[in-house]
Amino acid sequence: MSDRMHPIPFEALLDWVLGELRAEGSVFGIKKFYRAPEGAGQPWMGRRPETAVGPAAGPHTQLAQNIVAGYLCGARVFELKTVQILDGEDLTVSKPCILAEDEGYNCEWSTELTVPQARDEYVKAWFLLHVLAKELGLGRADGFAFNMSVGYDLAGIQSPKVDGFLEDMKNAARTEQFRECAEVLRRRLGDFTRFGPEDLAAISPNICNSVTISTMHGCPPSETEGIALYLLEQKRLNLLLKCNPTLVGYDDARRILDALGFTYLRFERESFDHDLQYADAIPMLRRIRGRAAELGLYFGVKLTNTFHVKADRGELPDENIYMSGRPLLPLSLRVAARIGRDFGGALPMSYCGGADAKNIAALRGAGLFPVTVCTELLKPGGYGKLTAMAAALEGLETAGTAPDADALDALSKSLCGPARDDPAVRRAPRPEAPDVRADCRVVCGVCASVCSNRANAVITVEGRKRMLHLDGLCNECGNCASFCAEKRAPYLEKLTVFTSAEALNDSRNAGFAPLPGGRFLLRWDGAVREAGPEDADVPVEVRAAMVAVRDRYPWLLYD
Ligand code: SF4
């Protein structure tokens, strides 16, 4: 299989959404949709998201369908996956790149798409969210906010590629993708019962009016400040500056994590020494805040980025990896409390680091807004966990947005439970000889729920559930292999649906791709040949899957 994702054209996405909705009552496998309470919402950078929660820049905001899945489950704030000058095939990401058994680790960083592809995914998602909000009655057309994320240095951000992205997201009407989405929807208005021409006409081309700065670990303060001032002064964007947890200081970080039992996390004093120092951060933040105020723009911090550790236990193939999830929580909150105290609550804070359904109300109650999540959504339940988080936040719309340092300090001491007794890495090993014949003994669906890209799908074949892998959407992140109940690697071993013969030939997975005339290109037992459901020499379970996909789930064969 290929570790490259293939974005789905807008009309095919629409066919998928509408087809699955009518036939299964679900969208990308999600059945339970979150409806925002009437009138919900809180002002934020000129927008009014209906909930204070959403996915952080990462795997959940990379493809259009990921953003749709998040929205359906209750997300209303989307920090779009980071773009930078290095993109597409020029960007090397070791695979697997995600491990989220307990605390999260990753070695993925910015979007694996090209920058124009990423822009197009965000435009497609923007349209689809407007359609679904109205058509399914899930919320207001202006009830969600997209926030860009850019990195990693000023020269890259000023490059024509990234600059074009920033301008396109401020005014997407100048993009071909925006025109295509509008045209497709105009032509397909008859497919909707509630979404009408006036709703289509009201979709704003101003997809983003804000940006989060993501800098590399070790980025000099002058560079960070230069980027911030450029985005404020030249791009006129509301701004969040993502800070690293290293602001807590090496000794404090070690002490906090050791006290909780995370003694196995290895990180070096040197990476703290090379990062922005707290003493430099505060005056810098004051200067940026002052300039933003002069320009009438919003400025806040995003706390925090991931935490750089060493992959001593073979967590992922890279030596240097980035930790997230619950041990990040006490570090991020400690930084938040310190900055909150120094600014007297006057510096807004967006939060990311170990949030979940149990603690999100407390985080929000302490003045953090919004709260974004990633690691939690990579665990069983996946996007569905956003629903409980959104529900936990209901009624807190009037909670303040001035961070309360005392409350944050108290939370930092209480919210992260102890490390596991046995912190061994449990990922299912990458199989030497994938077992492609074995269907799941019980189709538990966990691999579908944990996949941010919706690249594993449970379908019904002759009255029985069957797990299929969808090649075009998978980037081999490896997350589903961590959670498979049968200790398999679903993305390598499950019967795979390819959308083209070329994609099948690019892979070693067993599976099939559509050919003209209702036939398929089949790989089975390592051999590739033309085949069809009527061929008696094709295994019966494969024939049944071909028929089911062709007749009942045709959107999986999008062109
Ligand atoms: S199918 Fe598995 S490996 Fe592929 S993107 Fe989804 S979780 Fe990652």
Ligand code: SF4
């Ligand atoms: S592949 Fe594994 S996780 Fe997926 S449905 Fe089968 S047993 Fe469950």
